[in-house]
Amino acid sequence: MARTIKKTPLIEFKGTTLPVVSVTLRTLQTVALAGAAKELFGDEGFFEGDAAVIELDRAEEAESAGPVDWTALRSELRRHGLNVIGVRGGSEALRDSAAHAGLPTFAAFKRAVRGEAPSAPAEETKSVTAARERATETISSVPVAPPPPPTPVNAPTLVIDRPLRSGQQAYARGGDLVVLAAVNAGAEVIADGSIHVYAPLRGRALAGAKGATDARIFTTRFEAELVSIAGVYRTFEGGVPNELAGHPVQVRLVGNDAEGATRLTLDPLATT
Structure with a gap:
């Protein structure tokens, strides 16, 4: 009796979801x-x-x-x-x-509207509807346990307790960044969440790096070169405003303008 050898396919197709x-x-x-x-x-x-x-x-x-x-x-x-x-x-x-130039167009997935699908024959539609009703009655009669509550996920927090010199960079991937020493001019602190600097902030601070619009930047002494939240940024080439320079400040995104975009605001931060 001849043995059947199963041939492994050289090409396979599977649906997947990739981070973009x-x-x-x-x-x-x-x-x-x-x-x-x-x-x-x-x-x-x-x-x-x-x-x-x-x-x-x-x-x-x-x-x-x-x-x-x-x-x-x-x-x-x-x-x-x-x-x-x-x-x-x-x-x-x-x-x-x-x-x-070799860049295809991607479109968001949209479910087809029911009215747009080709209609099935009347007899087939009736039989399918009846089968669904029977299935619904059967399922309804079986008690279903409620799903378990989701497990809370704690975002990691990166803590840095040394000064950052010019040219150095610290990035808190997936969470908040806490800096307990000075961020000097030319240094850069980045976080997917919020940034807390309990010391002078003289370099660049970029919070919400992956698009989190609710992220914020806090510092006890504001002297920054650039601040950014979710890609909305502000530079201080002409110097920090006098009412904020050297004071505790928080940076956040608020409101919507006529085009639906948020704006960056800097507010004095009360520490007492």
């Missing part, structure tokens, strides 16, 4: 983007090879500013650790331009 960073750009001009990225991340890589999709809905006058150099744009984002795999939203012309 959404990058909203308000301009597609590489020089402007390079300047904004340098203010946010400095000259170092920030992400760790994460896949990214560019959101085009808010790109300001991208078509009237001339053709987009997608190769340069991707290279600029790759310098900071992002691998662009496609685009989403925007005009048809922009999406076509991206497609010619």
